[in-house]
Amino acid sequence: MDQPEKHSAASSTRDAILDAAENIFVERGFSDTSMSKIAGAARVTKSLIHHHFGSKEQLWMEVKNRRFHEYFSLQKEQLAKADTGIESFRSCIINLFYVLKNNPEMVRLISWHLLDRAQTERHGDEKELTEMGLAKVLEGQQLGYVRKDMDPRFMLISFFCLVFHWFMAKHEYVKWVGISEDSTNLDDEYLNNMLKIFFQGVLPR
Amino acid sequence: MDQPEKHSAASSTRDAILDAAENIFVERGFSDTSMSKIAGAARVTKSLIHHHFGSKEQLWMEVKNRRFHEYFSLQKEQLAKADTGIESFRSCIINLFYVLKNNPEMVRLISWHLLDRAQTERHGDEKELTEMGLAKVLEGQQLGYVRKDMDPRFMLISFFCLVFHWFMAKHEYVKWVGISEDSTNLDDEYLNNMLKIFFQGVLPR
């Protein structure tokens, strides 16, 4: 009973391959990752990977789909149970920030994905999540705590820019502007300043 | 006289290789680019590339250095002759936006560079440019048109996020929020909304 039976053994092997592949893909990207490396890391043979996933491209797709689906589901779930009002609005933003802070692999995966020229039709997860986000902004506009002379879509995109790009490029920016990267509360400092800009702007009030 | 002499012929060959390499590197990244492809595109032999640049890595470095140096010099030049005042401050921002809009290769090059784990010590161009930017913000704070309760460094970074990430990811975001990508003034629409946020924030005034 403790021993996994046939099917679960197979699916756990599949997962092991997916895990190993994700680690290496995230680190080195698609092209610089070889099936041999993945096989070695997953402790299986190359042939087995082909048996389960068909090709390197399909493996890459499955790795991305798995992680993206998990991520978008989590975000949708958290956004769904969000309350109304300016404070909740603010909390949603802070929440996304910390989710990404705790999942740097996710950030790199998105980066690789953005550079991918292959225009793959993705599932509707992100579409749904985005529409929930748009609804949240619209709600804020109707309730009066979000200014109405702005396109909610661009507002959402601007917010994504402020969050994603920080985690994508902070290791470079801290060198430019002279912040020590291992400052314990570096992310929080950025978050505070970024929130000031996002909510109130850089002009004095 | 019309014919380039020996040295300029060599340097023009070098440039041809750099140009070809940049095109392919920008499109496919370092790992997915082969010396053969570059050689073919530059109409030279692989051996000649090794003769001029030594290795693929060094060629990659030179490609990045050339473009980055050109970019940062241009930005420094334009920032140096910028005037004082809120309007000039605004112009600098709009200026950077359009420079990147007109240089999508630069955006991709930065993206690949950000994913690169190789921590190469880069030249001081970007450091100088950043300090000029910081000075501009400080100036605004002293003259009173930039709020003082904010760290200029994080303000600069936030601004970079709003510009760079838009060009890195807009092809994905427009799919999410349902904007047609070939809208003639898509970039301008984003710019207007982004500027509203950056200067005044999303809260009603």
Add this chain to the structure above:
DNA sequence: AATAAGATTGACCGATCGACCAGTCAGCAG
């Protein structure tokens, strides 16, 4: 004309790439 230096070439190297194949083995249904 002789020479040196640099630009350029084609042939070639060992290594590694993704993929494929025939075959083994275990488990399950009949």
Add this chain to the structure above:
DNA sequence: CTGCTGACTGGTCGATCGGTCAATCTTATT
């Protein structure tokens, strides 16, 4: 027991990878 299916392996394929080398061509200098 028989037959089938799917997990899994070792070996190998042709292609391509980055890189090297000796030889040749081009040009400037002497």
